[in-house]
Amino acid sequence: MGELTGDERAVIRRARSRVGAVVGLVITVLIGLVGAIAYSMMTHAQDRQVWREVRYNATYGEPATPPGCAWLFTDVDGEVNGGPIPPPAGFPLVDDLERARALRTAVEDVVERNGTVYLVRTQTRADGRTVQAVFDTRYQLADRRHLLLALGVAELVGLAVAAATALVVGQRAVAPLAEALVRQRRFVTDASHELRTPITQAYTRVQVLARQAADADLPADHRAGLDRLAAAIRRFGAIVDDLLLSARLAVGPGGHGGPLVDLCAVAETAVAAETDRAVDRRLTVTVDRPPDQLLVNGIESALLRAVGELLANAVNHTPAGGRIALTLCRAPGGVVQLTVGDSGEGFDPAVADRIFDRFHREPGGHERRYGLGLALLREVVAGHRGTVEATGHPGAGATFTIRLPGAPARPGAGRWWPVRSRAR
Template identity: 65%
Template sequence: MSRSWADAERVVVRRARLRVSVLVGLAITVLVGFVGGIAYAVMVHSQDEQVTRELRYNAKYGAPSTPPGCTWLFTFDGGVVEEGVLRAPEGFPLRDDLDVVRASGREVERTVERNGTEYLVLTRPGSGDRTVQAVFDTRYQLADRRHLVVALVIAELGGLLAAAVTGLVVGGRAVAPLAEALARQRRFVTDASHELRTPIARAYTRAQLLVRRARAADLPDEHRDGLDKLAGSIRGLGDVVDDLLLSARLSEESGGLDGRPVDLAALAEAAVATEAERAAERRIALTVERPAGPLLVTGVETALRRAVDELLANAVRHTGAGGRIDVRLGRGRDGCVELTVADTGEGFDPVEADRLFDRFHRGRGGSERRFGLGLALLREVVTGHGGTVEAVGYPGRGARFTLRLPAAGPAGGAAAATPAAAGASARASASWWAPAGASPAATGDQVGGEAHVGVERAVGVDGPDRVGEGVEQRGAAGRRGTPAAHVDGLAQAERE
């Protein structure tokens, strides 16, 4: 599922805290286990040496009639086995070992499991023709080992608990500076973006005024082109600042955005109308298909408009001359509102579908550099509204982006629709086309329409429809959300 910037930051902090906690806990656990393992190994080695030493001593100097505790002695001489007064365990002595040692003259030592315990058996040549066999019962040594293992397990569990608590405490303190640094970074971005908005708006207004005056004065084409590029660069800088501000806002309100019913279909029509001029310049056919009624979702109108704008701008940016962009709105099977933008442009590698929504991502072989937040901001907006966005495409075969948002509840109603919804027409479909020579290539996912040559109509914006000459009208619902001060400032500058 897509995540917002704040969610990503929290994930980073949470992972760092978890990583530190796990490392600290693992270190303590390994230390306790290492110490316990050494203690167990030392104990086993000490017991084995003690048992072997006592067994050899008793086999050499002991007598069957007076064996030490947990030990039995047997002597084999002339075919007769001499046993002590104590009754031997079942299965002893080992006749085969006595015969082997008597025949070879070499001692045999081995461990035998019988009667629910283990016996260490040493058979060796004795004085004269005698053969001695010593049997040691290790049941008490094995019991000591089991007790030690139980104690070590209890200690390990206690160590795990202590490690978990210590890891959480240490992890929280160790990661706190990281969380604070991320919060300061976000605050800095917000403050810097706020400070930059006004001077950028003024610079953009003055650049637009220069563009108009240059055209009125009939300056050379290279001068006017330079001024157009200057205005475009300033506009792009303003877009980046607006993106940063919106992203910071989404980060602060990542728990969910409070909004009101917004007609997504009306927003899409307004966005298509805004992009119509740029599409016409590129000879791109641009159509929109929507139901007759409103498609209400709950959210922030400006943020949703920016998301729709980014989908259209991305499609126009990656569709060549003679291409086609189709915008389709409707309801999904689960009742959600769906907005699909399909184009016949350059497409993308399917393996990069998820990476398209990374910040500042540039596709392989991309010819146009994107310095804004673009699709990453789109994903944040959609996620903040409880929706999803997905991309499907293939190189050279176009791309399709689908945005899904929960439908507004019945309490909102059509009467509560935003001004953008009120300004939209209630027709079933609409079309904005490039000039007739655009030669669109319709596909199975694309919808045709009637041809309207060179027309750009702003839907859902207060005031009369305007077609600017070298000046782009932008308002609260305008493309990319450029401040309305751009337009107002331009009018004031012209009066001055």
């Protein structure tokens, strides 16, 4: 996952956890279900077998030779006799003997006593004796406890197995997704990279042609055509360069010692690029900046696009005569802050987060706007380990604040293609 962005990694992590949780849950529920079925079958079989034994003893057993864990009592005209083994405390159950003798019917009881459970059946036999059979179920109860313990251990082992299986299955299930994302980015970077050389060659060639055309005294419209061709190729080159930079940014070079960029200079370049439109719309644009540079590590063309997008939006959404103010300053924690505020139409605070979504457009928006600018801006800012937030109120203007980690001053690095702001 080395080539994935933070957002993509988060998506993959979420997908993996979801798959893992479902697999883990299914395994756990299955083990629980199997345990519950085994336990209920065992208790049911035990109950049936023990009651069968108690009833047999009550019908045929003799007090003198009781089977294991059982006691027999006979009651002849109120005289109760037990066997040679002393009975547990509280037995025989005199009430049951009297009831069975009086009603000449069988009475069955379950008695919890002496830390165990006794099954008791009292009945009057054909020979007139009333017999009470008592069975101590302590061994059956111990068996149940052992089974529960074994099931608990099995559940724990099952949980560990479920967790391990979930991890493996989760990883395998999302591997194609991660691969697809990496392949997509690779395609963009590889294609962009391969396009750079022919574009540079075409640009150089057209510049040479433009110079020769000037020397050869060609008609003015031919020279203008060559100039326009050179400008178009240069824009093409800038776009390809931006694609490469975005891909690089997406995997996070910002804040890791990228070239030093002065955010004040970026803001001023962006303002200069929008000046014609601002003048055209009778907007006042001000830049309030400290006298020294505000340096950040990053990619200048990407930052210029970000600030340019804020300015373009501000110009688009501010009616004639309005104001646009750029403020640059240092914020606590070594942060560099840029604010673009306007006195325009503003927006509903409830959509402040949503306007950063891809293709978000307010109803009635301009047809040639795609709702992409702020989404791309947020990616650029996030790639520089910064944040962007928007505040606004309908009719009361909008303010966008970008915060980036400041960088200590050091010599900057050059760039491959001349940077141009995206003018509208």
